[in-house]
Amino acid sequence: MKFMFTREPLRRDISITRPKNYMGIARGTVIGAFEQLHAEGVLETKPASGTCVARSLADSSHSRSVRESAFSDLNSIPPARATTFAKVYDEFSPLPQVPFAVSVPQGLALPEDAWRKLGNRIRARGPGAPSGYDDPQGTSALREAVAEYVRRSRSVRCEPEQVIITSGIQQALYLCCQLFLEKGDQVWVEDPAYRGLTAILESAGDESSMVRVPVDAEGIQVETGIRLAPDARVAFVTPSHQYPLGMPMSMSRRNALVRWANDHHSWIVEDDYDSELRYAGHPFPSLQGLAPSRVIYLGTFSKILFPSLRLGYAIVPKGLETAFCGARILMDRHPPSADQHVLAAFIREGHLDRHIRRIRGIYAERRDQLVEMIQRHIPATRGWLQPGDQGMHMVLWLSEDIDDRKTATAALAAGVAVRPVSSTFSIARKRPGLILGLGDFSLADMESAVHVLARIITSV
Numbered sequence: 010m011k012f013m014f015t016r017e018p019l020r021r022d023i024s025i026t027r028p029k030n031y032m033g034i035a036r037g038t039v040i041g042a043f044e045q046l047h048a049e050g051v052l053e054t055k056p057a058s059g060t061c062v063a064r065s066l067a068d069s070s071h072s073r074s075v076r077e078s079a080f081s082d083l084n085s086i087p088p089a090r091a092t093t094f095a096k097v098y099d100e101f102s103p104l105p106q107v108p109f110a111v112s113v114p115q116g117l118a119l120p121e122d123a124w125r126k127l128g129n130r131i132r133a134r135g136p137g138a139p140s141g142y143d144d145p146q147g148t149s150a151l152r153e154a155v156a157e158y159v160r161r162s163r164s165v166r167c168e169p170e171q172v173i174i175t176s177g178i179q180q181a182l183y184l185c186c187q188l189f190l191e192k193g194d195q196v197w198v199e200d201p202a203y204r205g206l207t208a209i210l211e212s213a214g215d216e217s218s219m220v221r222v223p224v225d226a227e228g229i230q231v232e233t234g235i236r237l238a239p240d241a242r243v244a245f246v247t248p249s250h251q252y253p254l255g256m257p258m259s260m261s262r263r264n265a266l267v268r269w270a271n272d273h274h275s276w277i278v279e280d281d282y283d284s285e286l287r288y289a290g291h292p293f294p295s296l297q298g299l300a301p302s303r304v305i306y307l308g309t310f311s312k313i314l315f316p317s318l319r320l321g322y323a324i325v326p327k328g329l330e331t332a333f334c335g336a337r338i339l340m341d342r343h344p345p346s347a348d349q350h351v352l353a354a355f356i357r358e359g360h361l362d363r364h365i366r367r368i369r370g371i372y373a374e375r376r377d378q379l380v381e382m383i384q385r386h387i388p389a390t391r392g393w394l395q396p397g398d399q400g401m402h403m404v405l406w407l408s409e410d411i412d413d414r415k416t417a418t419a420a421l422a423a424g425v426a427v428r429p430v431s432s433t434f435s436i437a438r439k440r441p442g443l444i445l446g447l448g449d450f451s452l453a454d455m456e457s458a459v460h461v462l463a464r465i466i467t468s469v
């Protein structure tokens with residue numbers, strides 16, 4: 010039906026004007042079809058303008074839709090940077106907690122009863138009871154627990170005094186940008202990279218500062234970085250599990266990166282977002298262990314516990330602690346104390362280690378099941394998986410003729426949550442693909458979600 014592909018309002022009398030457009034379809038069938046398209050988010054109705062194809066589907070330019078819609082209630086001109094931040098909000102809105110949203114804690118992947126019991130005890134009468142302002146660096150109980158945990162499990166070299174408790178890695182990345190970058194400074198950013206990082210740098214308004222350095226099977230190409238921007242101030246890397254592709258950084262690249270940082274007095278920010286979840290063999294040791302005075306090491310509890318906790322940490326080189334705390338105070342003073350105390354007890358009493366062992370098994374199983382379903386339902390010429398043995402997500406590459414953003418939008422309308430991988434690449438190296446999160450989703454839900462993806466991908 011031609012009229013479904015236009016943004017012109019649909020004529021309400023379509024089934025009544027018989028002679029020219031008569032299609033021989035009963036009115037009830039047409040109304041039913043429209044109701045279904047409405048329910049799936051393909052159509053939208055606006056007062057006084059009628060029914061149209063949903064703006065998000067009809068308009069491939071995301072920014073235009075944000076500019077038009079976000080400020081429609083504003084009586085004056087929006088501030089210059091408002092569009093940038095409204096776009097961030099649009100892009101990062103959380104997905105519904107259905108397959109294959111990333112980091113959805115449910116079922117067996119949730120922390121066991123211990124979390125609830127500790128919370129009740131510590132909040133009521135213990136150290137988490139209401140109090141005044143707390144230490145901006147984080148409570149000493151949690152800093153001690155984190156320092157012990159990362160020394161033991163990630164070969165990080167640190168003392169509790171170097172640990173800054175943050176609201177997740179996202180805030181730690183923001184703090185690093187605040188602290189290290191001055192106008193005109195360049196930074197290395199992996200290509201592809203986490204959008205939470207590239208969006209921070211874009212929002213600062215100086216996109217030339219971001220030097221995209223390609224990754225290959227060994228991780229970031231250090232030689233290319235040196236050729237493009239030898240004096241970069243900071244290199245942002247994901248050495249244990251490149252985001253989003255998943256390969257670890259080779260030992261020779263790690264050494265080359267540290268050599269460059271030492272020679273140029275530059276800094277390395279190591280985002281170690283889900284290194285605990287390696288399914289074959291031991292997790293790779295941190296890069297920080299090679300150069301504790303050059304590396305800012307970032308970790309999070311979003312992946313191994315749950316994202317709404319909003320707790321992570323930065324382990325900073327000795328001498329930078331107070332600077333980080335100062336930047337932290339200006340941002341939000343400190344994270345909520347009660348949750349920090351609950352988490353400290355959870356780690357100290359051994360619950361975290363047990364929980365990680367359990368979810369490692371769950372995600373490994375879900376991963377194998379997802380691989381098998383994708384191979385069974387999606388033709389290899391349309392979609393194929395990036396190999397890997399780690400983490401809470403997988404990348405499903407799509408054939409070049411498929412637009413991954415439109416695929417993700419159509420999938421969402423059909424109840425499946427995926428993110429396009431193309432947004433993690435620089436414009437020059439964009440490739441279509443989907444980021445699929447592993448959660449403790451039921452097999453039936455996973456299977457029907459793979460069916461939906463297969464239908465969308467094969468019908469393009």
Ligand SMILES: Cc1ncc(COP(=O)(O)O)c(C=O)c1O
Binds near residue numbers: 247320
């Ligand atoms: C590579 C990477 N870094 C950082 C983060 C941010 O995590 P947090 O929830 O701790 O802010 C994520 C979250 O998905 C991520 O994938």
